[in-house]
Amino acid sequence: MWTRHRRIDFSDVDYPGTLFRADAANFRIPPTPRQIKYIIIHITGGPAQDEGPAINTFRHGPASAHYIVNRQGHVTQFVRDAHIANHVDNINSATNRDSIGIEHVNQWSHGIHMRPTHRQYEASARLVAWLCQRYNIPIVHDTRRHAPGIRGHIEEQPHSGHTACPNPAWDWHSYISLVQNIQVPNLDAFIASLARDPFPME
Template sequence: RHINRIVIHITAGGSNINGTIRWFQDPASKVSAHYIVGQDGEVVQMVRDGDIAWHAHSANGDSIGIEHVARPRGGLSPNDPGLFPTQAQYCSSADLVRWLCYTYNVPIDRVHIQGHAEADTHTTHRGCPNAVWDWERYMHLVTATTPC
């Protein structure tokens, strides 16, 4: 399959990467992503790059999806302070995306590195990942000539 873009997501759930791993391993969830990046920067591959993951509806066929353990304020309850991306997450994710873009000849720009809500305009997850994601910071890391 031809990989034409990378789609960035946030999990909008708990703070532990293991909960997301379990969710994606459960066929009843009917969702998946190629990679998950934990708050500590740990990267776990869930779906082979050559296979289609179920993360962004119409964008599934030509993209690689990367989930980040993070959520906006009020995500779990009205008083939830949120769980924002960490420097370790941004760095690990940027290094992964740089490698994926190089490997699959995907241009390193915001046209080809998109948020979930940009890649799937019909999603009900309108704040994914923009509710917490710092695109300027992230793209600076992705375009860096050396790893974080």
């Protein structure tokens, strides 16, 4: 059982399209402001169809991430962008130091091979377009470790146990073009208006 995360306080989030805020137990505040160089895409795996288990996991640690996108396309922020989350290797890893980690609720286990939903891809693409604009990250799928851009967990850490995170569930080609095609003159205002527009819960 998990309790629904609280309604959002906009002074306590970075991405204006965030719909919910929850706290992660394990994160680190860097001694000097960090430079965010790349974005790491994750899927949750496991049988869950909502973000509840991930929220519970992150509340207790040691794992955490900055954001999670659920299958309806709702975004929850756990860790502030300026802070370091523990989504690859360990809290002190170079990857965590320089990246933003985004989880996506998606089952991929025991022969059940599920794909992210369109809403999820679209919401994630808006989030990543915004992050890339704000932190000056190139919108490219660059699979080289520590390179500026966007890549999957398994690409950043090929020898981890997370063998399906997020490949092969993730459609990189469509995803990157989705991110590239989000070009809004005032992205912050646009995304904030989307977030405030209550769309039907599914």
